[in-house]
Amino acid sequence: MANSTGDHPWHRVPIEPQSVDAPLSQAAVFLVVTVADSPDAAATAREVVSGISDLVKTVGFRDLGAHLSCNIGVGAGFWSRLTDAAPPTELHPFREVRGAVHTAVSTPGDLLFHIRAERGDFCFEFERQLLDALGNAVTVVDEVVGFRYFDARDLLGFVDGTANPTGSDMAAAAIVGDEDPAHAGGSYVVVQKYLHDLASWNRLPVSSQEDVIGRTKVENIELADVEHGQKAHKTLNTITDENGVEHDILRDNMPFGRPGHGEFGTYFIGYSRELWVIERMLERMFVGDPPGSHDRILDFSTAVTGTTFFVPTRGFLESLGD
Incomplete structure (x- = not known):
């Protein structure tokens, strides 16, 4: 299926999403870069982005069972330098969310590369070749190597991503x-790097941890919502519109860490059909619902990055090389 409106190549690209719906992998790299302020740098980025499928094949053919993939997100500030296509309707830079106690910071980013595979060496090799191709056209502003932790748990010890939509619900939640x-076929994506104070978290009794998250730690059973006081993390992340319709997002979060450096964290990455859904989640977490009653997980997890991108279709990326 193609959109044949207009004369530009980007008007005629197939509506095939990138690998937004790929299952949780064993390994991942989250790479955020800025592109140098020159026509040559933008041209280099455009060439590399348009040929990303070929690079996936170049690295991935060694073991097709590794399921190497790479989703590319484009930031609002770089969109007009990459293409003359009108930007997606909701795309704008990440908006800082400042609560009474905690802040969701906004940090730079022109391109996001979400690299996934069942083998960490494939992520490594793909990133190495990708950065070689981009050269000095880009500056790396954030690089996180994630890994699957036991049965899809975060480093706080809880299963992460339980509420993810599946099947046709996934497309309805994550695909424009x-x-x-x-x-159409694209997706908004927000990324945040959270650093955990594990020492403080682990001093909490398990029952108190469960109250913060809203699920049991071992069995992953959802707990009832509290009627008074601070709401649980899972409650604040449940978004219902004025018509009573619940809106989901697709999370592909990954733990990361360097025990020798005392670094432990979760890389949040949320794909959504509508950007406002993630923005309302963050407002409820950081400002609180009601205001002043923030998500208690933030007392142990600090957001150190925050960037918004749009993930266009495969055909859109390929058309950039025309």
Whole structure:
């Protein structure tokens, strides 16, 4: 299926999403870069981005069972330098969310590369070749190597991503549709790097940890919502609109860490059909619902990055090389 409106190549690209719906992998790299302020740098980035499928094949053919993939997100500030296509309707830079106690910071980023595979060496080799191709056209502003931890748990010890939509619900939650025809098949994505104070967290009794998260730690059973006081993390991340319709997002979070450096964290990455859904989640977490009643997980987990991107279709990326 193709959109044949207009004369530009990007008007005629197939509506095939990138690998947004890929299952949770064993390994991942989250790479955020800025592109140098020159026409040559933008041209280099455009060439590399348009040929990303070939690079996946170049590295991935060694073991097809490794399921190497790479999703590319484009930031609002770089969109007009990458293409003359109108930007997605909701795309804008990450908006800082400042609560009474905690802040969701906004940090730079022109391109996001979400690299996934069942083998860490494939992620490594793909990133190495990718950065070689980009050269001095880009500056790496954040690089996180993630790993799957036991049965998809975070370093706080809880299962992460339980509420992810599946099947047709996944597309409805994460993939843009007819509301923005020029960008149908794409997805908004927000990334944040959280650093955990594990020492303080582990001093909490398990029952108190469960109250913070809203699920049991071992069995992953959802707990009832509290009627008074600070709401649990899972409650604050449940978004219902004015018509009572619940809106989901697709999370592909990964733990990361360097025990020798005392670094322990979770890399949050949320794909959404509608950017406002993630923004409302963050407002409820950092400002609170009601205001002043923030998500208690933030007392142990600090957001040190925050960036928004749009993940266009495969055909859109390929058309950039025309």
